[in-house]
Structure formats: C-alpha cells, structure tokens
Amino acid sequence: MITKKLMLYFPKSETEKPIVYHLVKDYNLVINIFRAKVTPEEYGYLVLDVTGTDEDIRRGMEFVKTLNVQVDESHKGMRWDEASCTDCGNCISHCPTAALHIPDLATMKIVYDSDLCVECLSCISNCPFGACSSIF
Amino acid sequence: MKTYEQINAKIETGKAVVCTADEIIDYVERKGLAAAAEEVDVVTTATFGPMCSSGCFLNFGHSAPKMRITEAWIDDVPVYCGIAAVDVFLGATQLRQGDPANLYYPGEFRYGGGHVIEKLVAGEKVQLFGLSYGTDDYPRKEIRTWFTISDLNQAVMVNPRNCYQNYNVAINCSDRPVYTYLGLLKPNMQNLTYCSAGQLSPLLNDPLYETIGIGTKVWLAGAQGHVYSEGTQHSPTVERGANDVPTEGAGTLALTGNMKEMKPEFVRGVSLIGYGVSLAVGVGIPIPILTPEILKRTTVRDRDILAPVIDYSRDYPQKTGKVICQLSYAELKTGEVTIKGKTVQAGSMSSYSKALEITYLLKDEIKRGDFLLSQPLQSLPRKQGMMGLKIVDQNNREVRR
Numbered sequence: 001m002i003t004k005k006l007m008l009y010f011p012k013s014e015t016e017k018p019i020v021y022h023l024v025k026d027y028n029l030v031i032n033i034f035r036a037k038v039t040p041e042e043y044g045y046l047v048l049d050v051t052g053t054d055e056d057i058r059r060g061m062e063f064v065k066t067l068n069v070q071v072d073e074s075h076k077g078m079r080w081d082e083a084s085c086t087d088c089g090n091c092i093s094h095c096p097t098a099a100l101h102i103p104d105l106a107t108m109k110i111v112y113d114s115d116l117c118v119e120c121l122s123c124i125s126n127c128p129f130g131a132c133s134s135i136f
Numbered sequence: 137m138k139t140y141e142q143i144n145a146k147i148e149t150g151k152a153v154v155c156t157a158d159e160i161i162d163y164v165e166r167k168g169l170a171a172a173a174e175e176v177d178v179v180t181t182a183t184f185g186p187m188c189s190s191g192c193f194l195n196f197g198h199s200a201p202k203m204r205i206t207e208a209w210i211d212d213v214p215v216y217c218g219i220a221a222v223d224v225f226l227g228a229t230q231l232r233q234g235d236p237a238n239l240y241y242p243g244e245f246r247y248g249g250g251h252v253i254e255k256l257v258a259g260e261k262v263q264l265f266g267l268s269y270g271t272d273d274y275p276r277k278e279i280r281t282w283f284t285i286s287d288l289n290q291a292v293m294v295n296p297r298n299c300y301q302n303y304n305v306a307i308n309c310s311d312r313p314v315y316t317y318l319g320l321l322k323p324n325m326q327n328l329t330y331c332s333a334g335q336l337s338p339l340l341n342d343p344l345y346e347t348i349g350i351g352t353k354v355w356l357a358g359a360q361g362h363v364y365s366e367g368t369q370h371s372p373t374v375e376r377g378a379n380d381v382p383t384e385g386a387g388t389l390a391l392t393g394n395m396k397e398m399k400p401e402f403v404r405g406v407s408l409i410g411y412g413v414s415l416a417v418g419v420g421i422p423i424p425i426l427t428p429e430i431l432k433r434t435t436v437r438d439r440d441i442l443a444p445v446i447d448y449s450r451d452y453p454q455k456t457g458k459v460i461c462q463l464s465y466a467e468l469k470t471g472e473v474t475i476k477g478k479t480v481q482a483g484s485m486s487s488y489s490k491a492l493e494i495t496y497l498l499k500d501e502i503k504r505g506d507f508l509l510s511q512p513l514q515s516l517p518r519k520q521g522m523m524g525l526k527i528v529d530q531n532n533r534e535v536r537r
Contacts, residue, residue, distance in 0.1 A: 011353075090483045090485055093328070093481035105470065108488035110489075124154040125320075
C-alpha cells in the first residue's frame with residue numbers, strides 16, 4: 001500500500017459524477033480530501049491523498065482521466081516562497097502537521113516539507129511576510 | 137583594557153579579531169575570560185523583527201512649477217506633509233487609503249507604509265499623488281508622478297524605537313481568538329509568540345549600555361547608520377536578573393540611516409492579520425571589547441535570558457501588570473513549552489536566523505576594514521522608568537472611564 005498526494009482538475013462538465021465514490025468502491029482506494037471546490041459550470045479542483053496498491057491507484061487515475069479530469073502529481077496547493085520567508089518562525093505554532101518546521105535550533109531556519117502539508121492554509125493568513133500562498 | 141582608537145587602528149589594518157555574539161560564547165569558554173578579552177576586539181550583535189516605530193523622511197526635489205505639498209499619498213498610503221514643501225514623512229504602520237481595517241474582522245492588512253518602504257529600498261517604482269492649496273511662490277495644486285528611490289534627493293530612515301532590550305511573550309488565556317501585533321493567539325493558551333533575538337540581541341549583550349550610546353555607529357539594514365537618541369519608552373529601571381539582564385522590555389534605541397544604502401532583504405513590509413501593517417528591519421551593532429567585564433556580558437546565553445509571559449486577551453490591553461510566568465529564550469526556541477501544566481506551541485515574530493546572518497555580515501565588514509566603531513557622544517540614560525497616560529479633565533482631575 002502506498003499513499004499519493006494528488007490534485008485533480010475538473011472541467012466544467014464533469015462535476016455531477018460521483019468520482020470519489022467510484023474511487024473508493026471500484027478501485028479500493030482510501031481517500032483523504034484536503035481541499036475541494038467543485039461547482040457546476042466552473043472549473044473545480046480536489047486536493048487529496050489516495051492510499052491503495054500501486055495498481056489500484058494507477059487504474060483509479062485511468063478512470064478519472066476518462067472523465068476528462070486532469071491528474072497532477074507534481075503540484076501542491078500550498079506554496080512556500082523561500083525567498084520571501086524571513087525565518088521569523090511565526091508559522092511554527094500555526095502549522096498543525098509540522099510541515100513548516102525548524103530542524104536546527106542553532107540556525108533557526110524554516111524548512112517546508114510539502115509531503116506533510118494538509119493544506120489547512122493557516123500559514124497563509126498568519127505569515128507576516130506573505131511567504132505562503134495558495135495556487136487556487 | 138583597550139580603547140576605541142586602538143580597536144579602530146586594528147580594524148583599519150585588517151588585524152581586528154571579531155566574533156559574533158553566538159561564536160563568543162564557546163570562544164570564552166575555551167580560552168578563558170582574561171585571555172579572550174586580550175584577543176577579541178569586537179563582538180557583533182544583531183536583531184531582525186517588526187519595528188513598528190519606523191518610518192522615513194523623503195525629499196522629492198522641486199517640480200516646475202513648484203509645489204508646497206500639503207497632502208500626499210505614496211502608492212495610496214497617506215504620508216505626513218506638515219514639514220517643508222517637498223519633504224514628507226512616511227510611517228511604517230500607516231494603512232493604505234480605503235483599507236477596511238478591521239471592518240471585516242479580522243482584517244488582512246495586505247499593504248501599508250512598511251510595504252512602500254520595502255518597495256523603495258528594493259528600487260521599485262511607486263506613485264506619488266499630492267495636493268496643495270497653492271501659494272504665490274508655490275503655485276502648483278496637484279501632482280501625480282512615479283518615482284524610485286534613486287529619483288529622491290534624500291531617503292532617510294528613522295526608527296524612534298528599535299532594538300527593544302527584551303520583550304513580552306504573548307499568550308491568550310481567553311476562549312476566543314485574539315489578533316495582536318504578535319500574531320494570532322489561539323484560545324486557551326494553545327500557542328504563544330515571543331519576539332527577541334535573545335543571545336544575539338544588541339542590548340542583551342550590553343545590558344547596562346556601557347558601549348552602546350548616542351552616536352554609536354550601527355549596521356541598519358546594510359547601511360551605516362547611528363543611534364541618534366534613546367529610543368521612545370526607554371525604561372532601564374526594570375527588574376533585572378543577577379547578570380543585569382532585564383526580565384522585561386527595558387532599554388530601546390532610536391536609529392537612523394540612509395535608505396539608499398540599505399539591502400532589501402533586511403527591510404520588509406509586515407502584514408499582521410486583525411492588527412495592521414508594520415516594517416521588519418535588521419540591525420547589527422558592534423560591541424567593542426574594552427574590558428573583560430564587557431566581554432563577559434556578551435557571553436550571555438538564551439538560557440540565561442528570561443521573558444515575561446503576558447495574557448494579551450486581558451492583562452495586556454487592560455494594563456493590569458500581571459505576568460503569568462517567565463520563560464527563557466532557550467525554552468521558547470524549542471517551539472514547545474509548558475505553562476500551568478499545559479503544552480503550548482511557541483512561535484516567534486523575530487528572526488533569529490536573519491539576526492545570525494547580520495552578525496556575520498557585520499563581522500565581515502569589520503574584518504575587511506569597511507566598518508569602524510564610534511565612541512558614543514553621550515550615554516543612554518540608566519535611571520528612568522516609563523510613565524503611563526493619565527486621563528484628566530481641564531482641571532487636572534482624573535477621569536475614570
């Protein structure tokens with residue numbers, strides 16, 4: 001079993017199909033949705049973790065692609081701009097999963113581990129320097 | 137014993153021994169105080185954080201025909217014009233015209249005076265809009281133009297209060313979120329915010345102001361600036377530990393420097409949700425090692441510097457004076473502390489990392505012979521407290537509301 005963080009982009013017409021239901025039921029995938037906006041007549045997105053066998057995830061993604069849904073494995077919904085970050089550390093107490101963390105107390109530099117990010121977005125409103133942003 | 141002249145002579149010949157406030161701790165432990173005091177000439181200290189009491193004086197030069205500007209906005213941020221014709225003062229916490237502030241609570245405060253200052257230092261173009269009633273000698277009544285910092289005759293930063301010696305740790309004991317200048321404090325003591333560079337901070341390394349005084353040359357965001365006065369709210373007569381390090385706010389410095397010489401990465405606009413805008417500034421101050429005692433004070437460690445934890449939901453706004461407890465910066469830097477048996481996440485508003493970087497940049501400048509030290513013209517006051525503001529009627533009778 002593996003877990004992959006995926007971003008699904010929905011075209012305008014594909015918002016009425018119960019895609020997540022099929023991924024769970026037909027492809028045995030465990031779905032954890034972080035963020036979703038699926039509105040009729042608009043482009044939508046779904047940011048989620050899928051857990052299952054390699055083969056089930058591959059088949060599940062083939063299925064969603066047949067519905068014109070684009071699958072993006074490379075992008076994350078939250079962006080941390082290292083150049084804008086001043087390493088103040090205000091985000092640390094607002095990040096619930098320690099995706100933003102300080103590994104070395106001697107230098108106190110912020111490190112962002114996107115795999116740990118659950119896209120709660122609290123860093124975005126709390127960063128005094130605008131270093132965190134959402135791609136949506 | 138060394139003198140400023142001897143130290144400067146060594147700097148000029150590239151022979152000065154310079155340590156950062158971080159390096160000096162181990163150095164003295166290894167060599168012993170007396171030997172280290174002989175060898176080391178300068179210890180570099182620094183801080184980087186929001187300095188709300190910041191701003192700049194700008195001079196535009198004259199347009200043709202001339203104008204005595206009476207109201208003006210830079211990038212829609214109002215500036216103060218009650219000075220000479222084409223001089224203005226831009227303050228860091230000034231909101232952009234039309235910002236809804238906390239009308240839609242909590243407000244976002246995305247852009248204000250601090251952000252304009254950041255853009256100016258970064259060399260970006262900004263818009264000036266000005267109005268005037270017009271006079272015989274200054275007939276123009278309206279101006280709209282775009283400029284960068286290089287188009288200005290002068291752009292001088294002033295920080296009437298900078299380098300607070302120590303600072304409050306803010307926490308929220310109530311059951312609702314509280315938005316402050318130290319960020320969002322979640323209900324029921326879930327998180328806290330501190331704001332100091334601790335063992336790197338200038339006035340924590342010179343707690344009795346033995347070397348830092350009025351006239352001291354400082355590294356202000358990369359420019360060579362000066363301490364021009366005691367800072368506002370300078371209040372040295374507070375409680376101090378056995379090491380003379382204050383356990384609350386205490387001393388402050390008023391700084392000035394040429395904004396045209398500043399580095400953009402050390403002048404950053406700040407947006408604080410539900411609170412407002414500000415400006416974060418990086419400052420480095422060299423401490424001349426004139427005596428072993430002065431050196432000893434620069435070896436202060438985070439574990440020996442205590443800060444007061446204060447409830448910003450009640451005790452801070454209502455000015456009760458209550459302190460929940462004291463915590464050391466060593467504890468705070470771990471990101472998690474225990475208060476009243478509860479685990480609290482600790483965040484910071486001051487960047488230790490940037491402060492550390494500044495101590496090294498200043499060290500390099502001194503070692504290269506590019507930064508000489510200056511002897512203070514006047515010491516900072518050591519015996520004064522801070523008054524509150526009484527609310528009185530015209531007959532000086534106290535009014536309670």
